[in-house]
Amino acid sequence: MKPFSYVKPLDLAEAVAAIGPGAKFLGGGTNLVDLMREGIELPETVVDVTGLPLDEVDELPGGGLRIGALVRNSALAADRRVRAAYPVLSQAVLAGASPQLRNMATVGGNLLQRTRCRYFYDQAYACNKREPGTGCDALDGFTRGHAVLGVSGSCIAAHPSDMCVALAALDATVEVQSVRGTRRIPMSDVHLPPGDTPHVETALAEDELVTAVELPPAPVAAGSRYRKVRDRASYAFALVSVAAALEVRDGTVTAVRLALGGVGTTPWRAREAERLLEGGPATEEAFGRAADAELAAAITRQGNAFKVPLARATIVATLKELAG
Amino acid sequence: MSEKYVGRPVDRLDGAIKTVGEARYAGDHRYPDLAHAALVHATIPRGRITAVEDAAARAVPGVIDVLTHENAPAMKPPPKVTLLNLSTLAIGTSVNHLATDEVHWNGQPIAVVVAESQEAARHAASLVRVTYEEKPAVVDFAAEEPNAVPQKSNALQSARADKGDAEKALADAEVSVDLRFTTPQHSHNALEPHTTTAVWDGDRLTVHEGTQSMAWTRRHLAQRFGVPERNIRMLSPFVGGGFGGKGQVWAGTLLAVLAARATGRPVRLALTRAGVHHAVGGRTPSAQRVALGADRDGRLTALIHTSVARTGRVGGHLEQITAASRHLYDSPNIHLRQSLVQLDLIANTSMRAPGESIGTFALESAVDELAWELGMDPIELRMRNEPERDPIEGRRFTHRMLREVYAVGAERFGWSERDPRPGSMRDGKWLVGMGVATAYHPSLQMPASVTVRLDADGGVVVRCALHEIGVGAATAQAQIAADELGVPLESVRVEIGDSDLPEGPMAGGSAQTASAASAVLEACRKLRRSALDLARRSAGSPLRGATDPRARDGGLYQDGRGETYAEILARAGRDHLEARAGVGMLRFLARTVREQRRWMKAASGAQFCEVRVDQDTGEVRVSRWVGVFDIGRVINEKTVASQLRGGIVMGIGLALTEETLVDRRTGRVVNASLADYHVPVHADVPRIDVHCLDDPDPTMPLGLVGVGEVGITGVGAAVANAVRHATGRRVQDLPITLDKLLPH
Numbered sequence A: 001m002k003p004f005s006y007v008k009p010l011d012l013a014e015a016v017a018a019i020g021p022g023a024k025f026l027g028g029g030t031n032l033v034d035l036m037r038e039g040i041e042l043p044e045t046v047v048d049v050t051g052l053p054l055d056e057v058d059e060l061p062g063g064g065l066r067i068g069a070l071v072r073n074s075a076l077a078a079d080r081r082v083r084a085a086y087p088v089l090s091q092a093v094l095a096g097a098s099p100q101l102r103n104m105a106t107v108g109g110n111l112l113q114r115t116r117c118r119y120f121y122d123q124a125y126a127c128n129k130r131e132p133g134t135g136c137d138a139l140d141g142f143t144r145g146h147a148v149l150g151v152s153g154s155c156i157a158a159h160p161s162d163m164c165v166a167l168a169a170l171d172a173t174v175e176v177q178s179v180r181g182t183r184r185i186p187m188s189d190v191h192l193p194p195g196d197t198p199h200v201e202t203a204l205a206e207d208e209l210v211t212a213v214e215l216p217p218a219p220v221a222a223g224s225r226y227r228k229v230r231d232r233a234s235y236a237f238a239l240v241s242v243a244a245a246l247e248v249r250d251g252t253v254t255a256v257r258l259a260l261g262g263v264g265t266t267p268w269r270a271r272e273a274e275r276l277l278e279g280g281p282a283t284e285e286a287f288g289r290a291a292d293a294e295l296a297a298a299i300t301r302q303g304n305a306f307k308v309p310l311a312r313a314t315i316v317a318t319l320k321e322l323a324g
Numbered sequence B: 001m002s003e004k005y006v007g008r009p010v011d012r013l014d015g016a017i018k019t020v021g022e023a024r025y026a027g028d029h030r031y032p033d034l035a036h037a038a039l040v041h042a043t044i045p046r047g048r049i050t051a052v053e054d055a056a057a058r059a060v061p062g063v064i065d066v067l068t069h070e071n072a073p074a075m076k077p078p079p080k081v082t083l084l085n086l087s088t089l090a091i092g093t094s095v096n097h098l099a100t101d102e103v104h105w106n107g108q109p110i111a112v113v114v115a116e117s118q119e120a121a122r123h124a125a126s127l128v129r130v131t132y133e134e135k136p137a138v139v140d141f142a143a144e145e146p147n148a149v150p151q152k153s154n155a156l157q158s159a160r161a162d163k164g165d166a167e168k169a170l171a172d173a174e175v176s177v178d179l180r181f182t183t184p185q186h187s188h189n190a191l192e193p194h195t196t197t198a199v200w201d202g203d204r205l206t207v208h209e210g211t212q213s214m215a216w217t218r219r220h221l222a223q224r225f226g227v228p229e230r231n232i233r234m235l236s237p238f239v240g241g242g243f244g245g246k247g248q249v250w251a252g253t254l255l256a257v258l259a260a261r262a263t264g265r266p267v268r269l270a271l272t273r274a275g276v277h278h279a280v281g282g283r284t285p286s287a288q289r290v291a292l293g294a295d296r297d298g299r300l301t302a303l304i305h306t307s308v309a310r311t312g313r314v315g316g317h318l319e320q321i322t323a324a325s326r327h328l329y330d331s332p333n334i335h336l337r338q339s340l341v342q343l344d345l346i347a348n349t350s351m352r353a354p355g356e357s358i359g360t361f362a363l364e365s366a367v368d369e370l371a372w373e374l375g376m377d378p379i380e381l382r383m384r385n386e387p388e389r390d391p392i393e394g395r396r397f398t399h400r401m402l403r404e405v406y407a408v409g410a411e412r413f414g415w416s417e418r419d420p421r422p423g424s425m426r427d428g429k430w431l432v433g434m435g436v437a438t439a440y441h442p443s444l445q446m447p448a449s450v451t452v453r454l455d456a457d458g459g460v461v462v463r464c465a466l467h468e469i470g471v472g473a474a475t476a477q478a479q480i481a482a483d484e485l486g487v488p489l490e491s492v493r494v495e496i497g498d499s500d501l502p503e504g505p506m507a508g509g510s511a512q513t514a515s516a517a518s519a520v521l522e523a524c525r526k527l528r529r530s531a532l533d534l535a536r537r538s539a540g541s542p543l544r545g546a547t548d549p550r551a552r553d554g555g556l557y558q559d560g561r562g563e564t565y566a567e568i569l570a571r572a573g574r575d576h577l578e579a580r581a582g583v584g585m586l587r588f589l590a591r592t593v594r595e596q597r598r599w600m601k602a603a604s605g606a607q608f609c610e611v612r613v614d615q616d617t618g619e620v621r622v623s624r625w626v627g628v629f630d631i632g633r634v635i636n637e638k639t640v641a642s643q644l645r646g647g648i649v650m651g652i653g654l655a656l657t658e659e660t661l662v663d664r665r666t667g668r669v670v671n672a673s674l675a676d677y678h679v680p681v682h683a684d685v686p687r688i689d690v691h692c693l694d695d696p697d698p699t700m701p702l703g704l705v706g707v708g709e710v711g712i713t714g715v716g717a718a719v720a721n722a723v724r725h726a727t728g729r730r731v732q733d734l735p736i737t738l739d740k741l742l743p744h
């Protein structure tokens, strides 16, 4: 690991002032430190933000929750209010990583964790995300873990987070702060598809600190569900995951939220499927049609073509379960 | 011998110190001036190094030296493999590290950085820039498979067998199956990455390393570094998992010793997790054909098993993939062939039950498929083809209990509740399937020397350079010595893990415990005789007239009269008595060859598996396991059950999740991390019911048969057969991932 300097500010103003070119915020470190060990992240300065007072979950005045960026993943999943109002979020977090990692990992870090593409991790390979313009060795390599939605000819890396899939379904807002002030970014705008610039991954500027994630009230989410499909029973990234919430009245879908993990270059809100479902019949056929519509844009490679039928099957099964 | 401890589930002697973290592994030894080394790995599969730029690395504070082929002191080249000196098998590759500019595999260690800290060494290693002249490389097993050439047989392994005309019998068979199977490369993934601490003192060398083979490693290092063997001491009291991956000498060991010599400092080299993938070989991938012909009653008329495996162009273990097919089924016509391709990849090596683990996947899947074709219960089909004698060579089995293990297993598992129709059993969204397969692993013994000493205070010391790779090696020998000498277990100390001790067998081939047991028994018997002689010569000993006393209560007693060892020694004015036992290599080999002509010995078992397959996604979860084994006499129910369970867990990995991904363009391992190489985690493993018949093999010391490997055999097929039952789908390509089961 390249030597670096380390600071641990204890208030927000100090933290946003400490960050500058070549500096990185450090949350739980479960992703950043790995990448530093591999020589992929080479910060000059590491600004440890875990001393900041951002580790509470608070109820918002108009309903909804405000989750501090430093709430640990395990604490988020265990929070009573989260479990009652947004079970999909609790389930998604618990489906990720391992207990040890979740005890370390923060909400801010989870949001900004980088892809697990092995060609990105191993410097012996060409990777546009790691070194812009060098090419993408994943395209003709092992693509089992790679995305089929939102891909480009430059990069097909999947977004690895489970938590973010639930946040996408819940219409979360991310609050960030820098020396320039505070701004709020809708979850759907936080992560950027690769396009020709796969190294530009989020809408955040390098000096912006995530301070909180806010969840608006969402009655439909009370019965929501996260279903993760993976290669072993635990401790593996999603091949496909589905965050879903569904409200059915008299056989008709009156409200629906659907987001996908493991298949998108970003946490994938399935808006096309939602549009088709809303107001339509809550039947297996309708669920299948909606899934097909969402997945019609998929661009697959030999190693990940199975994700399209798998995603369809998982969407349909999850919606059926929610429809009762 | 009175059996007070043998057969009992005695707690392992090393349990407590491992639990509290006091067991010191190779990377835990401190030296005041210890330096740390890190490897630089090649990034091309084949070619020449044209330049090494190490200025940036050398500029890192704390860097002591950067060793490359341009400046490293030369080691003697590796010896040619000869069966007259088995330690020549110690090295997996013909490559002489850091002696040439040639690159033979992607990931080959090509430079070593030595620094004051591990962090500095690893950081500097990442700054070494190497340029290459690339040469074309052949790295894709699947593409190369059609070009396989027949494997040559040697004294250790026969690569072919023929009986009758199997192809014709297959063509004439009333019922037949003819299936192709493929299995991927696997990696051992021991918890402890390979770590060596090497300390030179003049021409004397001390090496701390978790190895499965102290003796061969020492001999090999002596040869490579041109010092007498007696100058080298290997210390290996604990091995943090081996599974075959620490059976040979790999680059990390040699380069740690080399770096210590070059820098004049004690050096520790701990491979990174990715480094293990690049510098230590794994299990070969395979392509296999199994074809079976039978009459309508299920009696086999033809058995064909052929295989293609790979080696590296610079070395590799030869895998006995068709071996189980020699012994499991009676068929008048048998045809077995093993072939090989050579690839520009790191030498492969043995991994838990080399050959049998993947060979039984193919054979036992095909037998199951034949049962489907016949509409017959798969256990019944196996029983109808149970041979009286070893099918090809006609030898007698020393102990053949497959009927018994199946009967007991079927009962414990509840096999009779299985509805044979595929897809017929359900539990909500889960399709439930049940499968069985036979486990089989030949039993081996190796030469071992031990000393056993009786001390004046009645204490017993057993000394043998055994390897503690997690099996409870010392515990088993302590139990045996305690019973044989009639002393309490607490008074026996077993010294292992040090090459200064009498030479032990390597920890491989499931042979360590049985091999050492036979020497421990012999030494203890000698010791009892000398104790008796001593007593009989001592005036006033109550044993003066004794001819055949029993060893019990810490001494020797006959007809109610006798005395403790301590008393015998005190009366004779001796402070200890010692006995040595063991046979030399040549006598040992002669005896083995003689025995092998006569007998077929093996551990065997029946694996019963229940799976649940998600009807929508194809996810497979193993929900129940029963393994019933014949491993002869059980010395320690606890350690034996752990070994068998561990094998089954690893087999579940082989069946469902494990695969080393080798990029077909570059030959580089892509999933070189524990996040990406999926070994089973707790959630993948159900409660495993292990049961042993505990019936001694009459030809083995104490009747015990090695147990380290049989547990993994048959597991792949049992899972595949259960999946077949659950879904109607036969997966012939490991691992059984969900994409292979998605409805299409």
Ligand SMILES: Cc1cc2nc3c(=O)[nH]c(=O)nc-3n(C[C@H](O)[C@H](O)[C@H](O)COP(=O)(O)OP(=O)(O)OC[C@H]3O[C@@H](n4cnc5c(N)ncnc54)[C@H](O)[C@@H]3O)c2cc1C
Pocket (backbone or CB within 6 Å): A024, A025, A026, A027, A028, A029, A030, A031, A032, A033, A034, A049, A069, A073, A095, A096, A097, A098, A101, A104, A105, A106, A107, A108, A109, A110, A111, A112, A113, A114, A160, A161, A162, A163, A208, A209, A210, A211, A235, A236, A237, A238, B675
């Ligand atoms: C073996 C393994 C398995 C895993 N499996 C899963 C899985 O199945 N599903 C899953 O979803 N995840 C999984 N993860 C990833 C895990 O969820 C992330 O590593 C974790 O959430 C990152 O959080 P952290 O606080 O440790 O982030 P860090 O490593 O500290 O930081 C990650 C990134 O976020 C930035 N950052 C951190 N905090 C802030 C902030 N407040 N403001 C701005 N930037 C910030 C850092 O600069 C860095 O770029 C796995 C990780 C590992 C190592």
Ligand code: SF4
Pocket (backbone or CB within 6 Å): A115, A117, A118, A119, A120, A126, A127, A128, A129, A130, A135, A136, A137, A138, A139, A154, A155, A156, A157, A198
């Ligand atoms: S998929 Fe993206 S991250 Fe992976 S190698 Fe290609 S460019 Fe890099």
